[in-house]
Amino acid sequence: MKLQDKVAIVTGAASGMGKAIAELYAKEGAKVIIADYNLEGAKAVSEEIAKNGGTSMAVQADVSKLEDVENMIQTAINEYGTLDILVNNAGIMDGFEPVGEITDEKWDRIFDINLKGVMRAMRKAVNYWLDNNKQGIIINTISTGGLNGAHAGAAYVASKHALVGLTKNTGFMYAQKGIRVNGIAPGAVETNIGASITNVSQLGMERSGMTHKLTPRTGKPEEIAKVALFLASDDASFVNGTVVVADAGWTSAF
Numbered sequence: 001m002k003l004q005d006k007v008a009i010v011t012g013a014a015s016g017m018g019k020a021i022a023e024l025y026a027k028e029g030a031k032v033i034i035a036d037y038n039l040e041g042a043k044a045v046s047e048e049i050a051k052n053g054g055t056s057m058a059v060q061a062d063v064s065k066l067e068d069v070e071n072m073i074q075t076a077i078n079e080y081g082t083l084d085i086l087v088n089n090a091g092i093m094d095g096f097e098p099v100g101e102i103t104d105e106k107w108d109r110i111f112d113i114n115l116k117g118v119m120r121a122m123r124k125a126v127n128y129w130l131d132n133n134k135q136g137i138i139i140n141t142i143s144t145g146g147l148n149g150a151h152a153g154a155a156y157v158a159s160k161h162a163l164v165g166l167t168k169n170t171g172f173m174y175a176q177k178g179i180r181v182n183g184i185a186p187g188a189v190e191t192n193i194g195a196s197i198t199n200v201s202q203l204g205m206e207r208s209g210m211t212h213k214l215t216p217r218t219g220k221p222e223e224i225a226k227v228a229l230f231l232a233s234d235d236a237s238f239v240n241g242t243v244v245v246a247d248a249g250w251t252s253a254f
C-alpha cells in the first residue's frame with residue numbers, strides 16, 4: 001500500500017494508460033478522481049475499482065476547458081479533503097501531419113489539450129498546495145515524441161517537447177516548497193493512441209526517406225502505471241524535474 005489515504009487525480013483515465021494508473025493507485029490505497037471528458041468511460045473505470053474494493057469517483061473534465069479543470073481539482077478537495085497527486089495524462093495525437101500540412105485549427109487543438117490543459121491543472125494544484133502549505137506530486141504523461149522528432153506529427157511532437165520544458169521548469173521552481181514534478185515518456189503502448197503510433201512512426205520514417213527498426217516491442221498500459229506509481233510514492237523522494245523514459249529501449253536507438 002504505497003499510496004495509503006493519498007488523494008489522486010488522473011486525467012484521461014477512462015481508457016489506456018490513465019485507466020491503468022487509476023486502477024493501480026486505487027489498489028495501492030489512494031482515493032482516485034477518474035477525470036475524463038468521456039464520463040461514461042470514467043464511470044465504468046470507477047465501478048471496476050469499486051468491485052475490487054477501491055475508492056474512486058468519476059468526474060467529467062475536458063482539460064481544454066478551464067472551468068472543467070478547476071472543477072476537477074475542487075471536487076477532489078471537497079469530496080476527499082485534499083489533493084496529493086495530480087497525474088496529467090489526457091492527450092491526443094490526432095493524425096501525423098508534418099508542418100507543411102498542419103492547419104492552424106488542428107495545431108491549436110492539440111496544444112490546447114496536450115500542453116495548455118496540463119498547465120491549467122498544474123497552476124490550480126500548485127496554488128492550492130502553496131496556499132495551504134502542503135506538499136504535492138505532479139506526474140505528466142509525455143511521450144518519446146517529446147524527446148525525438150520521428151514518432152508523430154509536427155503538432156504532437158512540438159506539444160510534447162514543450163511539455164518536457166514545462167515539467168522541468170515547474171519541478172525546479174517549486175522544489176523548495178516540497179512539490180515534485182516529473183514526466184513519463186512512454187514508447188509505443190497498447191492503447192487507442194498506441195495503435196496508431198507505430199504506424200505513424202513508420203510513415204514518418206518512410207516519408208523522410210529513412211528506414212529504421214521500430215520499437216523492440218510495444219508496452220502494456222500496466223507497465224507505465226508501475227512507473228507512475230514509483231514517481232508518486234516516497235520511493236521517488238529525490239526524483240524531481242525529470243522525465244523517465246519507458247520504451248523498451250526504442251529511444252536509445254536514436
Ligand code: NAD
Nearest residue numbers: 012015016017037062063090091143188189191192193194
Ligand atoms: P487513450 O486514447 O487510450 O487515452 C486517452 C484518454 O484521454 C481517453 O480516455 C480520452 O477520452 C482522454 N482525453 C482525450 N482528450 C481529453 C480532454 N480534452 N480532456 C479530458 N480527457 C481527454 O490513449 P493513451 O495512449 O492511454 O494516452 C494517454 C497519454 O499517453 C496521452 O497523453 C498520450 O499522448 C500519451 N502517450 C501515449 C503513447 C502510446 O503509445 N499509447 C505513447 C506516448 C505517450
